[in-house]
Amino acid sequence: MKLTEEFYQIPVAPERHLKMTYAQLNACGMDFDFTSVLQDGKDFHKITQDICVSYQKFHEGHLTNLFFSRKTPVLLDLGDAELISYYSDYIELRYIISGHLEVEIEGETACFTDNEICFISSMACHRESIKNSECLLVNISIDREVFNEVFLGNVSMTPLQQFLRKNIMKYSDLQHYLKFTPTGKERLTQIQDYLFHIVSEIRGRQPGYMDISRGYLIRLMDELSSGYQYNFSRQESALYAEKLFESVTEFMKNNLTTVQMPALTKAFHFQPNYFNNLIKKQTGMTYSEYLVYLRIERARLLLESSDLNIEEIMWMVGYHNKGFFYRKFTESTGLSPAKYRARTAGQRKS
Template identity: 35%
Template sequence: MKLSELCRQITTDNSLLLPPGHKLGARLVCPEYSKSTQEVKTYPLPPSDRIFALCWNIDRSGILHSTMCPAPRNFCFRLPFDDGEKTQLHTHDYMELTYVVEGEFRQRILGRDITFARGDLCLIDKNCLHQDYLFSEPAVILFLGIANDMFTEIMDENITTQKIIAFLQSALLKQKDLQQYLHFRPGSDAASELEECLFLLIKELYGGDTGTSYIRKGLLLRIFRILSTKYEFSLSKEQRITMNWIVFEEISEYIQNHYKNVTIQELVDVFHFQEDYFNRLIKSKTGLTYSAYLQQIRLEHAANLLAASRKGIDEIAETVGYHNKGYFYKIFQEKYGMTPSKYRKSKR
């Protein structure tokens, strides 16, 4: 069974239907009733249940089938809606991770309309003002509500790369007054791996047995691991510049520490960005390509060694990563306007 099939199954069991107007229905989907009111959705479960899921299954006839799990008893809720209708403007006091299982999904986040395609995810911080669009095109949307202490534990497990830890911990955890979201897009084959974890998580949330709390946390750890290594993410406009500097500083520090043998492929493996991203980022911050930036760092280290050590020039060339001595002499003279030996004499 696929994730989409599981979501349809748990949202369309007519034997479990809630009656129209049931108060729990408003928890699942609340159509817009005021353009000025802002709802605050509180975490709906006891502290022992630190993850929950809402599932929407939208059909062509303009009916939204939905459910929430875990719940005291399994149920389904059915809501007819008008095409293009929105939910009430709202925030959460917890983290929400949205996954588009099928179709498209549009949200208005911080006053901006964003369309998410199949396989996309959106992580919305608490206090981030948003609302959801309802269209009568088939779609299956999965919302994971994550209690704040659980999210903190996930971050503390250090299962993400430093770029995500740096951003999430500073922007989402420490600066709680900032309204933030992250839009994740899958790399090749990433969606199938993520859906396998989501499928198992929904099964545990819908009817978990002994030890289910540990299994749920483990699956959520895997989900964030996949997000950190196989998904690209974009930032809200307010944090893009800050985030670029965070990533640049990490990349620059890594190159400074490994300048002798570092390669562009090594950066791809460590930071999980595509190769051309490094050139674009370094160019925007330094005006240099990756190769020119690395060469500049190597030559600066060579100059420092010439001035402060007694190592031979050939040994220094090897130390900073140049095995072709003639090439080293050539680029050093181009940068400093003199040979390495003259540079050493000038500094003494």
């Protein structure tokens, strides 16, 4: 893999190979593209450019960092047995090249393994376990404004991509982390390629490197949201299900005349059983029952607010059989469409 090869092949000048503790690192004043300060009694990290990249190797109770600073690469062997918890003002993207990483995030222990990607929210208190981790990873630190800009970019998106981008940005202060797990070798190769290009651009710092890196981040997100499975931390699972349900409902409402289960599975990359379980948990209804509910609710609205005839409304909400439509409408409201319109018209007049 190119990422692994790069880590072991990048030349580091002897004077840039450092061994120090975390406290010494904070006090040394060297430029690693980030700073660490005490703020309100807590360790707080800030980055000094929009996108920063580093490698981290956890091996036999030791942590080695390879930083790409503004000058030349710095290889840092950290002397601490464990890290202290810290906050940051940026989003962290971590790709596990090989091995396993254990991170404590807001009191929850999260584990990541080969080829998984983790987003850690800004302001989430976290620390990596040196003792319990054995891995090589790429760490990409992204300024919050750049993150929002990149992941809400004006590119063509599937409903799933729209959902992920909107909610990663909107709830970045609520979600502590988001884990992506690979689902196919071809997409994994593409992900690795984008990551390699981001690392190469940040390391090389040629004219326009930051804009090029942003472009690769956009492509990376597109691949993640269509080719990876993703999991929120336990605290956010309910919020995730609620927001996903809202997005599924919006999709169904916008496609009432044509929506079928295959369209949902194609748009959101889940199996039919997942949608049935999601809708059942949120509404108590099956997918079919919920679709009928949405169609009848739209028919009620049109009967109340328009002069369209009943047959036109029937077609607009996705029904082609008049008898079936009348039966479902009557079961739902207790009235036929004609009587429902007459009653609501009378209520408006009174």
